[in-house]
Structure formats: C-alpha cells, structure tokens
Amino acid sequence: MTAGKGWWGQRRNRQLTLIACFLLPSLAIFFLYRILPLGWNVILSFESWSPLKPAAWVGFEHYVEMWSYDDVFWVSLWNTLIFIAASPLVIAAALGVALLVNSDLRGASVYRTIVFLSYPLMTVAVGIIWRWMYDERGGIINYALRASGLVDGPVGFLQSFDWALPSVIFAGVWQTIGFYMIILLTGLQSIPQNLYEAARIDGAPAYARFFRITLPMLRPSIFLCVVVGILNSFTSFDLVYIMTNGGPGHATELLITHIYKSAFEQTKFDYAAALTVVQFGLLLLLTYAANKAAGGNAGAVEQD
Amino acid sequence: MAARPSRPRLLLRHATLVAVSFVMLLPFYWVMKTAVTNENIYAYPPGIVPRDPHLFNFVDVWYLIPFPRYLLNSIVVSAIAVAGNVVLNAMAGYALTRQFPGRRAVLALFLSCMLIPFQATIIPAYLITAKMGLLNTYFGLAFPMLSTIICIFVFKAAFEAVPRSLIDAARLDGLSEWRIILRVLLPLSKPAIATNVILSFIWSWNNFLWPLLITRDPTMQTLPLGLARFLSYMEDTTGALYAFAVLVLAPSVLVFLMAQKEFIRGLTSGATKG
Amino acid sequence: MTREAGIATWLTSRWFIVPAVFSAVTLGWLAYVSAHDNGLIDGRVVDAKGDPVAGATVQLFERGFVTHEQRGRAVTDAEGRFRFTDNRSHSIQLEAEAPGLGRTDRRILRLWFAAQDAVLPEPLRFPTAP
Secondary structure (H helix, E strand, O other): OOOOHHHHHOHHHHHHHHHHHHHHHHHHHHHHHHHHHHHHHHHHHOEEEEOOEEEEEOOOHHHHHHHHHOHHHHHHHHHHHHHHHOHHHHHHHHHHHHHHHHOOOOOHHHHHHHHHOOOOOOHHHHHHHHHHHOOOOOOHHHHHHHHOOOOOOOOOHHHOOOOHHHHHHHHHHHHHHHHHHHHHHHHHHOOOHHHHHHHHHOOOOHHHHHHHHHHHHHHHHHHHHHHHHHHHHHHOHHHHHHHOOOOOOOOOOOHHHHHHHHHHHOOOHHHHHHHHHHHHHHHHHHHHHHHHHOOOOOOOOOOO | OOOOOOHHHHHHHHHHHHHHHHHHHHHHHHHHHHHOOOOOOOOOOOOOOOOOOOOHHHHHHHHHOOHHHHHHHHHHHHHHHHHHHHHHHHHHHHHHHOOOOOHHHHHHHHHHHOOOOHHHHHHHHHHHHHHOOOOOOHHHHHHHHOOOHHHHHHHHHHHHHOOHHHHHHHHHOOOOHHHHHHHHHHHHOHHHHHHHHHHHHHHHHHOOHHHHHHOOOHHHOOHHHHHHHHHHHOOOOOOHHHHHHHHHHHHHHHHHHHOHHHHHHHHHHHHHHO | OOHHHHHHHHHHOHHHHHHHHHHHHHHHHHHHHHHOOOOOEEEEEEOOOOOEOOOOEEEEEEEOOOOEEEEEEEEOOOOOEEEEOOOOOOEEEEEEEEOOOEEOOOEEEEOOOOOOOEEOOOOEEOOOOO
8 A cells, every 4th residue: 555544544445445355356357257358259359379379460361261161150050049049948848847836736845856956967967867868779768769669770869960959959958947947936936926816806817817917027037047048058068068079960069169179179269269259249149139028128237 | 826726737737747857857867777787788678777786886986087086176176166256255245235436337247247158258268377377277277266246146135134233233333344244244144155155066066168178187187077088988888987977966966955945045146136 | 042052053954964974974984994905805716516626726807997907816725715915906806727627707806995805705616527
C-alpha cells in the first residue's frame, strides 16, 4: 500500500481492500481460464501459428478452408446439430418423469434417486458401460434383441454408420435425463398450488391446466434445460471419445472431437481455434434464440 | 396435483416409473455382473446372472495396471480442487454480499462466464498452462477447477440468508470482519459448504478432458485417463475393465447417495440463479 | 446448541460415520495384508491313488500382462509337501512333474493380494499312470 496510514485507517477503505482480496483469486482463475482463452481463440483463428513457428496474420484463411475444403467440419457440424436437436425430446421425457414423480406418489423419492443416480457418474465410465451394453457378443441389448427374435444376427450398434450416432446420443440421454428431471421438478414445486385450485374451481380439464399453468410457469426451467442441452454438445466430448472416437468414419464426429483432433493430434492449433470460434458462435446464437423463444428475459441477471 | 387419482391410474403411474427405473438401473446391473463374471465375457449368449461369480477381477485391476498410482493422483487433485473451491468460493461469495463499486459488473462477468463451457477454452488453456510450466503437475490439473461460479452463488445465497441483525450485533460487539466470517457466517452456512465439497469433488473426480490434455506422463494420470488407457491398450476377455469401472464409479455413487440433498440443492440453486 | 452436543451430533452424522468406518476397514485390511504377505505357498502333491509323491518338482508360474512366466521351483519332501517362500504375485499357476508320473494339470491359484500366504486347498494330483 503506497497510501499512508490515513487511507488505511478508514474503515471503508479497509473493507474495500478486503473485498478486492476476496474476489481476486476467483476472478484471476476465471480470467485465466475463461475470458483470456476466449479472446485468444479469436485471435489465434486469424493467425497461422504452430508451436514451432512464429504467428503470422492470415485473415479468414482458416474459415475459408473450413467452409470450402473441410468435409469433416460439415459432418461434425451436422452431427452436433442432431445432438442438440435431440435434447427437446429428452426434456419432454424428463418432464414426463418429473410430473409423475412430483405427485404424492408413494416411493416418489426412490424413483427420483434412481433416475438421478446416473448423473454424477464419471462420463468415461458411462461410455465404457454403454460400449459394453451395445457390444455384439457380450452386450445385453443384442442379447435381448436376438433372444426375442427381433433380429437374426448381431447388430454392431457402434460400428454401424446408421446406428452409431443415435446409440451415443441414447447413452448421453441415460446420463443426463436425471439432471433435466431435477431442474424441472424444482420448477414444478415452485408453482403456487392456488393456481391449480382456481383452475379446478373454474372446471378446467387436466390438459388445459397443463398447457395454461404448468408449461408457462415452467418456462425458466425449460429454458435452462435447453441451454444445458446446447452446452451438452460441448461436454459430450468424453462420451464420444470413449464410445466411438468419432467413428465409424466420421459418423459420430462432433465439432468438439474435431477440435480436439485438429489441435492435439494434428497440431493444427490455429485451425482448431477457428473451429472453436464457430462452435462458440453457434452456441451463443442458439442460446439467444432459445432466450427469445422463452419470452426474452428467462435468463435475466438477478436485479438486487 | 390432481384430485386423488383413481386406483388404475395410480397403478399405471407406478408401472411407468418402474419401467423407467428398470432402464436406468440395467446398465448398473450389467457392468457389475460383468465385473464379477468368471468366464470369457465375450461368450455368447451372455448369462443374465453370473456363473460362479468371483471378485478376483478387482485384484487384477489393482496389480496389472498402476491403479494405486491413478487413485493417488485422483485423490490429490480432487483434494486440491475441493479445498480451493471451499476457500475461494466462500471468499468470493462473501465479497458479493457486500456493496462495492463495480459489483454489478463482477456479477455480470460471473454469469456470462457460466455460459463459456470449459471445452471451448481448451486450446488457449493448454497453451497458458504450458507457459506457466504446470503441465504434468497436480496443481496444473486442479488449477482451472479451483473456483466454480455455481458454487460462489451457493455461498452468496447462504450468506445472504444469515439475518442481518446477527451480523450487526456481532459488529457492535467489536468483532472484526474476519471474526464475523469465521464465527458467524461460516458456522451458519454448513449446508453450503457441504454442497461445495460434493460438487467440486464430483466434478474433479470425473474430469477427463483436462487431464487428457495436460498429462503426458503416465505417472501423473488420473483414474479416468487410466480407464481410457486400459480400454485402448488391453484386449482381454476377463471382466477386469468393468471391475475397474465399478471401482471408479463407487466413490461418486457413495458420495451422491450420502449427500443427495446437498448435491441437488447445489445444482438447482445454480440453476435458478443463472 | 452447546459445544458437547455439537460434537455428539457431528460424531453420529453420516459425514463422520461413513468415512470412519471406511478408514477403519482400510486400516484393518492393510494390517492384515502386512501380516500375511510373506509369499508362502504350501501344498501337497499326490499320485492318482492319492498317495503322496516325494521328489516331485513343482513349478510356480506368475501371471504377467498376457503370459505366465516361470518364477520358482520346489521339490516335495517325503510326505509330498512343498513350499514356496518367495511368491510376489497375486495370480499364480502351479504344476508338478515327477519322473515316471508325467505332469499334473496346471492349477490356478488366485490370491487376494500380492504375496499372500496361502495353502493349496486341493493337492496337485498326477493323472492315472499310463
């Protein structure tokens, strides 16, 4: 402190210093691992750089390459969009489960725990478990299908171009449905009961109560679930890496696995940075659209 | 929610939930069954119940791969992350309950950081960590996870719930700022501390991508990396891989079952605030 | 809440009991392991009729990643007993050989920890003489 004792002597200044010291470590971490990387990604995406050669400004070259020459980019973009598009179905299913569990059903908390149990698991292990579930010889899914006569021979779910992506998505659903359910359940429990009482007195049928009261009141929770669904296209890296590593061919390649492979397997850090910018832009765009669709201020900053 | 449901509808609800629970639990059963299976796990048809189950696959996992090393690494990294989270988040959470210039800006910054997934930062984060010389170190592994925004808000909410009058009374008694935090606020925020411990433990325990990027040295790898390595290097017909998976899953399942309430509170409070 | 009552509730909460039980079991296990990891393997060798075979050579194979490697030899005494004193592995195979009697089948012996002291439950048995 360069200021003298007079400055330090003031209680207000002492408190402000304390507050600053308390905030600084967290802010430093978020600056170092969130803000700075974001900016660096953008700059890197306009440069030609690798660990062994100095950076040179190349403008939009990486983006042009992505747009015109990189087939894998288009495949992975498409797969990412499919991945995101699956989340509304999952949210609908989770809403169904949440509605069932929300009632004063006996054993509701047991069901809730069971559905939620898969969420805190290590995704790597979940990938291994589901690889095994889908396995041609030892997997229970193939066994059940063959034993019941639905298919004649084994189905290589993760080796098939048609089935690999849905299979991976289903494994992801298994892990995340509990999270959606918990969010929606919290939303359901915050709906004032007297709204339902009033509607019942007015003679509104069950489906009307659902569409007129439950859904509108759940809008913030649903918005949150949608955002998490969009973010999942990033966070599903672990699952895809373990289950298929993008294969067969590039049938399950997501943008994030394409980014990882470009950067850390082909050492094209600059190009991978451009890919990251594209995916992050996509994420912001979709989140913005979801926010608009949810009524504009569902994710508003708290105002206190 | 509706008027008391009729009996058939109640049964239908139970049936649906039982079916859902079956689908959710089946993978758990299948991996545990495989982990104790004695014969070639690729034999068709696979038995629904294991024939002559035994636990020696777990012994194999312990000795055939450096499991104790992975376990130690995972524990050390998780311990650093948990300690960092509790201390730093409590500090930041407390700071946010006070008035100071720029508070709105800091709040907005935190909330917008929540929208940046860690996966979107991997390339510069890797380069930054390499520049700091933290590749292949415990601290480097834990560094990005030392503070979590959701958990800061959990602490903030807990501190705000402490009655203002209590703090004012303590201040009138001449307790210093530090004393107030340590003697009044923290003891009243035990659930928030529990939430922090659980969330940060589970997140760092399960983290895969970050260790994958910054550990090249096999002796610094954590359990998820060991699991991935085992998967890609070993072609074996015993259930050892699945025994490994069970061993790795057990701690997080145990912590979750012990502290489900705190865990859910953490997730949903982060959710409703965001 | 008084201080004593606070400690009592803390001691009976699951946050204390579960880790405490876990640590106790781990310590107990480690104590048991350190008392029983001398690498002793005892067993007997008998012929087809069940009579002890003296002078048979018993080989010990240790499990590696994919193969089994020969790690030790012992010779049976007059009562057909043998003993290995330096087993380091957790998964071994034993096989006996004697002139005129041929070889026994390889017997798999899986242990709960490396170098666990163990007694072969069933003696190694030579097949019926040709």
